[in-house]
Amino acid sequence: MSELLNTPERLTPDTFLRGLWQENPVFTMLLGMCPVLAVTGTTLNALAMGLATTFVLVGSSLxxxxxxxxxxxxVRxxxxxxxxxxxxxxxxxxxxxxxxxxxxALGAFIQLIVVNCVILGRAEAYAxxxxxxxxxxxxxxxxxxxSLALLALGTVREILGQGTLLGVPVLPEGFQPWVIMALPPGGFFVLGSWLLVFNWLGPRRARRDLVASGATIHVR
Amino acid sequence: MANRGIAIRTSPHLKRVLTVDQIMRGVILALLPIAAWSVWQFGLSVLLLLLTTTGVAALTEWALARAAGQGNTLQNGSVIITGLLLGLTLPPGFPLWMAAVAACIGVALGKWLFGGLGYNVMNPALVGRAFVQAAFPKAIATWSPPFAPGRFTEPIPSTLTPPFMQPIPIADWIKGLELDAWTGATPLAVQRFQHLETPVWDLFAGTVAGSAGETSALLILICGLWLAWQRMLDWRIPASVMAGAVFIALPFWLIDPGLYPSPAFVLCSGGLMLGAWFMASDMVASPVTPAGVVIYGLFIGVLTVLIRLFGGLVEGVMYAILIANALSPWVSDWTQPRVYGSKGRGRADGQPSD
Amino acid sequence: MASLATESHPEVGTSSRMEGAVGELHRAIPQADRSAPKPPGYAVSPLRLLLALGGVALFAGLAVSLVDQLTAPIIAEQYRLRTEQAVFGVLPGATQLRALHLSANGIAEGAPSVKGEMPLYAAYDPAGKLLGIAIIGSGAGYAGPVQAMFAYRPDCRCITASKVLRSNETPGFGDRLGVDPEFLENFRALDARLNAEGTGLAHPIVAVRHGTKTEPWQIDALAGATISSRALARAADSAANRAIPWIERNIDRLNSP
Known part of the structure; x- marks a missing residue:
């Protein structure tokens, strides 16, 4: 796909879906890590940050x-x-x-959306x-x-770190919160774990597609 | 080898070859008396704690070694040491499920993420402990009294906390024991906040509260010295850790003995002894050059005491060792000895130094 | 701008697939320089650059000022509500608020306008009686400053409530400052009398280790969060030391709303 980007793309479902999975800005391209690590302590913050970024991304791209x-x-x-x-x-x-x-709660990270490389990257490479x-x-x-990636981090961190989801307790009474998950290191741990999952799923999917297309795979 | 006739080997021609397995077995052997004392002191809880950490560490190792295609790496014994050491650094009544988390994270994150034995940047046991310290800061600062009556028949209540639940409070249990002198604080905390020093002999003999395996400085010293005598441990590391600690603690103590701890107290309290002899000396995570080892040890000793005196925590051994672990590749690099026959300093890989 | 647009689209009627690429080609090599062997895109008239940047900047300025116009009253209202809630929270029963500020010359009406001035809020009950004055202070905590509002009541010369406005303290430890009922008990009547000269507190407000509070001007620290408790004590002490001498000197003025 990427080699075709200099010519206008035809509108397909893939145009939309690429960003969700195959070229996910966080899990695949590892862009915009700053808000991903910084404001995903709770689901609400993650959601707000995701939507704010989406608004800026769509508006500026248009x-x-x-x-x-x-x-x-x-001067571009x-x-x-x-x-x-x-x-x-x-x-x-x-x-x-x-x-x-x-x-x-979002602090300086709202203003820092301006340096989120997902947005400049989209403007330069696509829009x-x-x-x-x-x-x-x-x-x-x-x-x-x-936004989905932020939510993926935010929900895990809020459930583990506070036992709640959007502020509502979801785990039984007496649950021991993992304080570290609400703190900055928790962002790294959860991001690392999600990347592990995605990197494990990605090649498996690619291999399955290859096998489906008739290729022979040599596995160690 | 015997039935193949003369064994021809290239240099180095060592008189005695210590394999990794032998060293690991030696360290386990040296840790057993410490573990036994700990079980005697705190009872059933510590036995369960050590079994949990060792078991979970071994299980994690087995699974990850298989996943990494390295076969069964259990028999080299390094993971048993990790499990035992981790158990010995935790409070005696630490909930078993949290100990299991620590063991799993320690082996997975501290060891296998980097490629297994020989590649770990930091001591896996301490990585596990650092994780639970940050995740469950309250549980890891809850201490239970030594020599509690009935300790061999029933564990400390918090030990058997159901998984993912908050630790069962032990205040009522401690009240039921009717101990007069129990304040719930370790000698380190008492010194830090009330400036009262526990008699050094009590620390030395290990009749005080603290993490499961850190109480008896004497026992740790004996076991460590035996290991050093067996050449399974570089004695310069613990020696320089202790020297560094004394070096920084002495001037403060001389200025105000009422406020700052004495060097003897610094050496014998908390996890300094255990850390110096059994954790700082981790062969993989410490520097490889003779001068580097000394710098590394001094750094740990100095940093530990600085954290204890001025930091936000009462004990600093764990973070001091982890930071020193992270720095040790640099230390090795700075302290490369001169390559024989060359001018200036060389590098281990034979490349001229820059 | 219209002429530029036609220049960018000279080939009318090409397929839509090619449109963008061709358009870009023409954009990169302006008509006049097409024969020159210069690298593409390096010879655009400065006027065009200026126009493009100026246009974008014009749009940005218009959009920002428009939204500022729209949101400014809402935002001001939000801030006012937040302050009101905080003040009424620490001084229950209050229904009226009077914003004041403390500068080097003393207490003056209105919210602070210059950095370094300290905001004060006098709160009155429906009958117009002065209930207390909310003061704000901050102290260095475990992870950055802890900013808090305190309620000073002139009738008992004590601090009767605290509310943490901003802190980064560790979840589960330092952040209990604002919620732990046992800790909040400290502020039932925290002694804040002035010294004989009226220049500062008679006794500095200090945090002491959990369970060792003996004097009414001490704060019994949270167990396991001594540093955060000290930060709050420092915030109270600095705010009280600075504001209360002025409050007491101007108490007659403050008593009438």
Missing amino acids: LVSLLRHWIPKQ IASYIVIIATFVTLVDYAIQAISLELYA SKQRLHTTFVNSLGMGLGF
Whole structure:
């Protein structure tokens, strides 16, 4: 797929689904690790961060795609950054207006969405070369893939670290919380475990596909 | 070899060849008296604790070695040491399920993630302990009294906590024992917060509270010295750990003996002895050069005492050793001896140093 | 901008599949330089660069100021609500709030406008009687500063409540500062009398190890969270030392809402 990106892509289900699984920004491309590790202590924070990032990603990608013929190559990065920063500022105001508690919990990581490489990467690698509707679908898929990954970390960390899900106790009375999961090291542990799962599933799937296509696999 | 006639070997021609298996067996043998004393002191709970950590560590090792295609690595015995050491560093009434978590994480994360025996960056037992220290900070700071009556017939209540549940409180159990002098604090905590030193002889003989295997400095010293005499342990590591600890503790003690602990107390309290003799000396995770070993040991000793005196924790041996473990490849690199016949310092891989 | 658009799409009627690529080609090599052997994309007129950046910046400015206009009142209201909730939380029974601030010259009306000024909130009951003054202080904790609000009641010259506003303390340990009932008991009547000269506290507010509280100006630390407890004590001490002398000097002014 990647070698075709300089020509407009036809809209297929894959345009959307790539971001969720095959090119998942977190589990496959390992992009945007900063918020992934920092604000996934609880499910709510992870969800808010994921949606905020998705909004910025979709909004900036659409604008970049819209302006792709007008922005000269020399100033494209500067333009993209200004566009992304604009959307981040909007999100920043919006979250403050919605909930100060959430704003305090996400802290500087809202403003730091501007340096999330998933977004600049999408603008540079996809939106600047693709038509509006495929850009919308693709960046939405990427954003949701990012949100899903954050949720995957956030739920595990909140359940293990506090015994709750979205603040509601889900485990029996007397459950011993794993304090480390709510702390920064927990982010690394859970991310590592998820990557382990994905790396274990990925090759198995690829092998199955290969076998299905008639290839012979030599296993050690 | 005998039926193949003359054995022809390339150098080095050692008079005595110590294999990994022999060394590991020696270390296990040296740990057994310490474990036995611990069981005598704290009873059934420690026996269950040691069996759990060793069993789970062995099980994890077996599964991961198979998954890594290395066959059965249990017989080299290193994982038994990991399990035993881990058990000895935990509080006697530590819930068994948490001990199992520690053993599993220690072997998986501390050892097999890096490729198994010989590749571990840090001491696996301490990695496991560091994990549960961060995950269950309350349970790992709950101490139970030594020589409790009836300790061989019933375990400490918190030991048999159901998996994933909070530890069963032991306050009522301790009240039922009717001990007068029990405050729930280890000698280290008493020194830190009330500036009262437990008599050094009690620490030496091991009649105090603490982690399961760290109480008797004397026993650890004897077992460690035996290992060193058998050349299964580099004596320079524990010696320099202790030297480093004394070096940093002495000036403070001389300035204000009422506030700071005496060097003898520093050496005999907490996990310093056990750490110095059995954990800092981990062959894989310590530097390989003679000078490096000394720097490494001094660093552990100094850092331990600094954490104890000024850090947020009362005991610093574990973090000191883990940090030193992480630094030891660097230390090895800095302290490469000069390659014979060359000018300047060489490197172990034969490349000129940069 | 319109002329630029037509320049980018000279070939009308090519298949949609090719449109983007061709468009990009023409964008990369402007018409005038097509014969020159320069690398593609290196000769765009500065005016075009300026236009592109300026356009993007114009859009950014418009969007940000529009959303700022829309959200500013909501955000201000949110902050006001948060402060009100915190103050009414530490001074139960209060229904009116008067924002004040403490600068180097003393207590003045209104929220602080300059950095370094300390916010104060005088709270009154429905009858207009002064219930107490909420003061804010912070102290270094285990993982960063602990910021808290304290309720000072002039009638008993003591601190009667605390609320942690911001902290990064360890979950399960230091974060119990705000919820542990036994710990909150410390603030039932924490002594905050001034010294004879009225320049500072008679007794500094200090945290002591769990179970060793003997004096009314001491805070009995949380078991296992001595450092966090000390941070809160330091926050209370610094806030009280700075604000209470001024409060006592201006008590008549504060008594009338």
